[in-house]
Amino acid sequence: MTLLTLTPSTRETTAQRAATGAADALFTEHGVIPVTLQQVADRADLSLEELTAAYPTKHALVVAVLQRWHGSWRRALDRITAVSSDPRDEVLGVFGYLEECFEDEGWRGCAFINGHAELGRQDPDIAALAREHFQDVERHLTLVCERGGMPAHVAQGLALLVEGARVESAVHRSSQPARAARLTAAMLMSVYEARPAF
Template sequence: MTPTTRETAVQRRASTAADTLFTRHGVTPVTMDDIAAEAGLALDELTAAYPSKRALVVAVLQRWHGAWRRALDGIARASEDPRDEVLGVFGYLEQCFADEGWRGCAFINGHAELGRIDPAIAELAQAHFADVEAHLTQLCARAGVPSHVAQALSLLVEGARVGSAVQRSAQPARAARLGAAMLLSVYDAHPTS
């Protein structure tokens, strides 16, 4: 899902501008002229870097997926216990949700706005969600927790993303983290007697 080549400086300016505008207004009302103006580029420079708004949507989603994967890698480096790593995912979400610019998950927003009319956007969102669940499944396996628990954890992640956008609050991440901790405690590898 992540791009195989790095963005050029112009592509980065364009995709950053597109991300800002898509987050603020949604994809549909934003024009290529709007993106060029936000990026400080001439329209022909923008279209040479990204020939269509759809190409920019794909670039933005790939960028968000890459940021997600880098965050998961950072959580893994900071966690010795896979259970802590699971809970760290929700800590990362809380940080995202607390950012003043947070307007919801790019994949959920993109799928809601474009997924029914653009199968490629729907596939990118589905691939992202599948990657989240696959990562949680690996963590569950390492923690000795049944793999089906990863489906519930994945729903907690997605529910927190939606709840935070609607509520404009980081509280859904904290509630989801508590739910995840409760789920993991059912399968405690070191029960006290």
């Protein structure tokens, strides 16, 4: 049995890219369960045969959409790292990126949180991919905290702020949770700021 991961083994074809873009939009709008492959094909401007040649099942398409989301998240983190000279600024940049996401009119919540809520109890693959994503978020924040001289438990708290902001923004349809989480993150990190010795 092939082990599913959030890192695709091959580059997307043009048809796959169209399919995952269409599926992502439809899953975001309606959830996964009500959406049919025919609806995805229609949104992607593909025939059903072209779609199923790219992704034979809806399960494969859901996995590909989650991989797409994770890839987008990792690219955003890489951009934040590249422009941040201080680890604390890097952490705050993550919440700035979340605020940008939440301000998008199409934002309906994190695909991993939504996917786990809708499918995780009956689909162990989706549950495992959601866990992998959350672990990757915390692992990244742990590395940033280490560079900033902050203990690992701070990264755990920051990860909770990230996920809590994602949930609350979807419920309230607001970008405010990102700003509140960013302020809380700054307060948490301030406990570990270097202070001059007297």
